[in-house]
Structure formats: structure tokens, C-alpha cells
Amino acid sequence: MTFVEPSKRNLVRQAWLTAFVAALFCLAATALQAAETKSLKGVALIIGQSKYEHIAALPNPANDARDMAKMLTDLGFDARNVTDRDAAKLKRDLERFTEDAEGADVAFIYYSGHGIEAGGENYLVPVDADVSSLKDADATLVPISAVMDALKKTVPVTIVLLDACRTNPFPADAVVRRAPTASASPIGAGGLEPVRGAKALGNTPATDESLGTVVGFAAEPGRPALDGAAGENSPYAAALLRHLAAMKGTEFGSVMRMVTEEVYLDTKAKQRPGSMRACAACSISALHHRNRPATTG
Numbered sequence: 645m646t647f648v649e650p651s652k653r654n655l656v657r658q659a660w661l662t663a664f665v666a667a668l669f670c671l672a673a674t675a676l677q678a679a680e681t682k683s684l685k686g687v688a689l690i691i692g693q694s695k696y697e698h699i700a701a702l703p704n705p706a707n708d709a710r711d712m713a714k715m716l717t718d719l720g721f722d723a724r725n726v727t728d729r730d731a732a733k734l735k736r737d738l739e740r741f742t743e744d745a746e747g748a749d750v751a752f753i754y755y756s757g758h759g760i761e762a763g764g765e766n767y768l769v770p771v772d773a774d775v776s777s778l779k780d781a782d783a784t785l786v787p788i789s790a791v792m793d794a795l796k797k798t799v800p801v802t803i804v805l806l807d808a809c810r811t812n813p814f815p816a817d818a819v820v821r822r823a824p825t826a827s828a829s830p831i832g833a834g835g836l837e838p839v840r841g842a843k844a845l846g847n848t849p850a851t852d853e854s855l856g857t858v859v860g861f862a863a864e865p866g867r868p869a870l871d872g873a874a875g876e877n878s879p880y881a882a883a884l885l886r887h888l889a890a891m892k893g894t895e896f897g898s899v900m901r902m903v904t905e906e907v908y909l910d911t912k913a914k915q916r917p918g919s920m921r922a923c924a925a926c927s928i929s930a931l932h933h934r935n936r937p938a939t940t941g
Contacts, residue, residue: 646771652738653819657740658785670671671711676830677681678804681918683751684720684750685722685747685749686719686720686721686722686748686749686750686828687721687722687723687736687741687744687745687748687750687751687752687874688710688713688716688721688722688723688724688751688752688753688754689723689724689726689741689752689753689754690712690713690716690723690725690726690753690754691709691727691729691734691754691755691756691757691760691768691867692705692706692707692708692709692710692725692726692727692728692756692757693705693728693729693756693757693768693769693771694727694728694757694771695728695771696758696769696771696773697771697772697812697814698772698773698774698775698887699769699773699774699814700756700758700813702756702757702758702871703874703875704756704871704872704874704875704877704878704881705727705757705807705878706727706728706877707875707876707877707881708756708807708877708878709725709726709727709754709756709875710727711877711881711885712725712754712881712885713725713777713938715754715888716853716888718889719888719889721750722744722874723752724737726835729771729779730770730771730772731770731772731773731783731784731786731842734768734786734792735786738786738788738791738829738836740792741791742794742798743797744793745795746798746799747785747801748798748799748858749799749800749801750799750800750801750802750803750839751795751799751801751802751803751804751805752802752803752805753805753838754805754807754884755794755804755805755806755807756807756808756878756881757769757807757808757825758773758808758813759779759806759808760785760812760814760820760831760832760930761831761832762781762819762820762829762830762831762832763820763822763827765781765787765789765822766788766789766850767781767785767786767787767788767820768785768786768788769785770784770785770786771783772937773813773817775815775818776818777883778814778818778820778821778831779821779824780821780822780823780824780879781820781822782822782823782884783823792857795857796857799855799856800853801858802856802857802858803857803858803860804857804859804860805859805860805884806859806860806861806862807862807869807878807880807881808836808861808862808863812831814831818831819844821835827913830914835848836904836941858896858919859919859921860900860903860917860918861913861918862878862880862907862915862917863880863915863916863918864916864917864918867873867918868914868915869915869917870911870914879906879907879910879911880903880907880913880915880917882910882916883902883903883906883907883910883917884903886906887899887902887903887906895920900917900919903915904916904918904919
């Protein structure tokens with residue numbers, strides 16, 4: 645076994661993080677040299693929701709979260725991995741993350757688990773949620789818009805990767821109320837909606853002002869995001885782990901297109917991920933949740 649001194653390990657991780665940020669900003673060589681003169685900071689929150697108590701459980705999100713956290717740590721991020729969180733814990737995790745992200749160069753969120761969209765709001769679904777949670781959704785589910793807005797104010801680049809699809813885990817006729825006295829909204833069932841003001845993530849160089857938020861989706865509108873064989877990674881997580889770890893300065897949009905191609909081929913055209921870039925003033929307008937694998941019996 646080869647041991648690496650902590651100081652050398654930190655230098656290697658800092659080099660990886662510098663290359664990662666350079667790839668995000670499409671930095672030229674002179675800009676990359678300038679970036680190397682400062683200590684860059686990347687923070688990540690990795691969320692895996694597997695053990696749902698009242699709706700369909702999901703075998704692999706905890707595996708995906710564990711492996712994603714290790715990979716991001718190796719890349720130089722200060723990564724925190726949380727799994728199977730109820731509403732109170734998940735809200736606190738996100739509040740703590742926005743606090744820790746202040747002053748960072750990149751904030752990275754990976755979410756794997758159920759989620760819904762209703763009334764223009766996107767909700768992460770805690771493991772203790774049931775149909776009664778829909779009657780007071782802002783309190784019993786986890787709205788994500790406030791987290792995104794807070795990160796945009798303090799972090800130059802925010803990356804949000806949602807390993808999920810749009811299959812509703814609640815009864816088909818269920819409606820959502822943000823508060824007990826609020827009007828009811830149906831759970832979105834029409835697939836992904838475009839992020840307002842967003843463009844496809846491509847090779848065009850972007851300034852700090854235009855980069856803002858990069859949102860990656862595990863599946864295209866109205867299509868499932870497969871969970872993969874129990875005990876393994878989802879197709880989307882497996883491709884992310886492979887290509888992000890090996891990017892070494894490759895432009896981020898190119899990396900995400902490689903992820904899309906791999907998932908599309910590996911799933912025999914059943915799943916096609918997508919990525920979008922939104923300006924700093926824009927917000928996410930849709931959220932997915934992972935498709936439950938088919939069962940027999």
C-alpha cells in the first residue's frame with residue numbers, strides 16, 4: 645500500500661479542483677494560471693434517499709450518494725453525504741450547506757430520491773413523507789427554490805444534478821397545498837419544463853455573470869430515470885462518476901454530453917439525460933424523482 649503525505653494529498657486535490665473550475669468557466673491558459681495562484685474552494689452536498697417509510701422505497705440512491713461523495717472529495721471538494729433524511733433533517737442539511745457555501749467558488753448539489761413539482765414549486769421528498777404531507781407541503785416537504793436563490797447570491801457557480809424522473813409516488817388524484825389554507829395544485833405530470841432563461845449547456849465560453857447555475861437532469865421530459873440493479877449505481881450516477889473523475893480540464897458541457905451519450909447507449913435508448921445553463925437571475929422550474937424499478941410478484 646502506498647501512503648501519501650496529507651500535504652501532498654491536499655495539493656493534488658487543489659490541482660483537481662482548479663482544473664474542475666477551469667473546465668466550468670472554459671478558462672483560457674492565462675486565466676487558469678491566475679486561478680492557480682489562489683486557493684479555490686468547492687463545497688458539495690450529496691443527498692441519497694432510499695428508505696422511504698410510506699411510499700415506494702428506492703434501492704440505489706444511498707449507494708449513488710456514497711460513491712459521488714467520495715469522488716467529489718477526491719476532486720478537492722469539501723463534500724458532505726447525507727442519506728435517508730426526514731423533513732427536519734433535510735431542511736437543516738440544506739440550510740447548513742448554504743451557510744458553508746458562502747465564499748466558495750463552486751457549490752455542487754447531487755440529489756437522488758423522490759421529488760415532485762406542483763404550483764410552480766419544486767419539492768424534495770423526505771423519507772417520512774406520506775400523502776398527508778401534501779396538505780402542508782412547505783412545512784412537510786422541502787422546497788428547493790429558496791436554497792437555489794440563496795446560493796446564487798453568494799457563489800459564482802452552482803451545479804445541481806438531479807438523478808430522478810417524473811413518476812408520481814403519491815396517488816394519481818393527489819393535490820398539493822403549500823399551506824393548509826392555500827389553494828390546491830395538481831402534482832406535475834407533463835415531464836420536465838425548461839428552466840426559465842436557460843440554454844443548452846454547450847461549448848460557448850461564458851462569463852461569471854452568465855454562468856450562474858448549471859442544472860443536470862437524469863432524463864428528458866416525460867421519461868423515466870432508471871434506478872439500476874439493486875446494490876449498484878443508477879445509469880446516470882455511474883456515468884457521472886466515470887466522466888467527472890476523468891475530466892481533467894475538459895469543458896464541462898462536453899463532459900455532460902459524454903454522460904448523456906453513455907446513459908443513452910447503456911440503457912438502450914430508454915433514458916437520455918440533459919443539462920441546461922441558467923443565468924444568475926433564473927430559477928429551477930421543474931424537479932424529477934427517480935423511477936421505481938419494476939418488480940414481480
